[in-house]
Amino acid sequence: MSTAENAPTTHPDEPHAGGLAGRLNWLRAGVLGANDGIVSVAAIVVGVAGATSSTGAIATAGAAGLVGGAVSMALGEYVSVSSQRDSQNALIDLERTELADDPEGELEELTRLYEERGLTRSTAEQVAHELTARNALQAHLTMELNIDEEDVVSPWRAAGASALAFVSGAILPLLAILLPPTGLRVPITFVAVLVALAVTGAVGARIGGGSKARATVRVVIGGAIALAATFVIGLLLHTGGVA
Numbered sequence: 001m002s003t004a005e006n007a008p009t010t011h012p013d014e015p016h017a018g019g020l021a022g023r024l025n026w027l028r029a030g031v032l033g034a035n036d037g038i039v040s041v042a043a044i045v046v047g048v049a050g051a052t053s054s055t056g057a058i059a060t061a062g063a064a065g066l067v068g069g070a071v072s073m074a075l076g077e078y079v080s081v082s083s084q085r086d087s088q089n090a091l092i093d094l095e096r097t098e099l100a101d102d103p104e105g106e107l108e109e110l111t112r113l114y115e116e117r118g119l120t121r122s123t124a125e126q127v128a129h130e131l132t133a134r135n136a137l138q139a140h141l142t143m144e145l146n147i148d149e150e151d152v153v154s155p156w157r158a159a160g161a162s163a164l165a166f167v168s169g170a171i172l173p174l175l176a177i178l179l180p181p182t183g184l185r186v187p188i189t190f191v192a193v194l195v196a197l198a199v200t201g202a203v204g205a206r207i208g209g210g211s212k213a214r215a216t217v218r219v220v221i222g223g224a225i226a227l228a229a230t231f232v233i234g235l236l237l238h239t240g241g242v243a
Contacts, residue, residue: 029158030165031165031204031207032204033162033165033166034165036073036169037070038193039223041066041169042226042227050186050232051238059174066170066171069166075159081155084153092137092141092147095145099140106136106140107129109140110140111125113144169196176189190227193223194220194224197223201216202215
């Protein structure tokens with residue numbers, strides 16, 4: 001039998017490249033950020049439209065919601081990821097120090113970790129020795145802490161991605177409320193927003209491997225409730241003479 005026939009079968013549909021989990025998390029965060037932008041800005045403009053037909057007032061409220069939401073998302077992501085990065089760097093520095101101070105002890109630790117995964121002692125020792133010879137720090141970071149030294153998160157990148165995702169979602173309801181004639185603004189915005197939420201719900205479920213139907217229904221119902229609530233509040237404020 002030829003070498004090619006003995007070669008292990010590959011599965012092109014299975015992603016074996018490194019960093020898959022990280023990429024999926026970025027995609028999921030992007031979808032959620034866009035979803036937040038859609039719902040929050042749509043709720044603002046629909047609520048204002050319920051209180052007044054003034055295009056200037058609606059545009060001002062929508063723009064303020066878009067900018068404020070994007071800045072808030074970016075700031076929150078920056079603070080969160082900065083803390084995560086600091087923790088990762090501290091763990092990397094600690095592991096580097098331990099390897100410098102006690103290389104033999106660290107080698108034994110790595111061997112035991114592979115034994116705990118089910119390898120025999122001899123195989124675990126061989127694997128630990130080979131990985132240590134190639135890159136001792138990376139071997140320990142991967143096995144002990146599930147950290148890739150070259151893949152430490154960037155707070156600036158996370159903040160920018162979060163803000164961009166929010167803005168990309170927020171633009172839709174802003175255009176949907178401003179472009180149509182006055183009498184059609186609210187119903188068109190309702191339809192556009194619910195369709196967009198159905199898309200983001202399905203995409204999010206696909207990325208996460210969950211039920212598309214359940215996720216879509218959940219996010220559409222939540223969005224519909226948010227829009228209806230803010231519109232009713234706007235109408236009540238208008239009827240009461242507050243707005």
